[in-house]
Amino acid sequence: MNESDEQLHLHARIFRTSDEWYADIDDGLFPQPDNPLWCGSYASQRAAIDAACTRIAAMRRRQPATRDDQAS
Secondary structure, three states, rough: OOOOOOOOOOEEEEEEOOEEEEEEEEEEEOOOOOOEEEEEOOOOHHHHHHHHHHHHHHHHHOOOOOOOOHHO
16 A cells, blocks of 8 residues: 555556557456557567556555555
């Protein structure tokens, strides 16, 4: 959970077609495989996983934080 007690539910999907690896991230509450929140293509599975993890971390950092004295 983040500091405001809101959970961030995301699904990362890593898959391969032909010789290219893909990564995409969907909202866990409303998955949209045809319209992900983010996607990219990579030369290796490791690169796709690393990119998805980096993107999830960036999304987490953008979540609004609530200080203890501002919580209701």
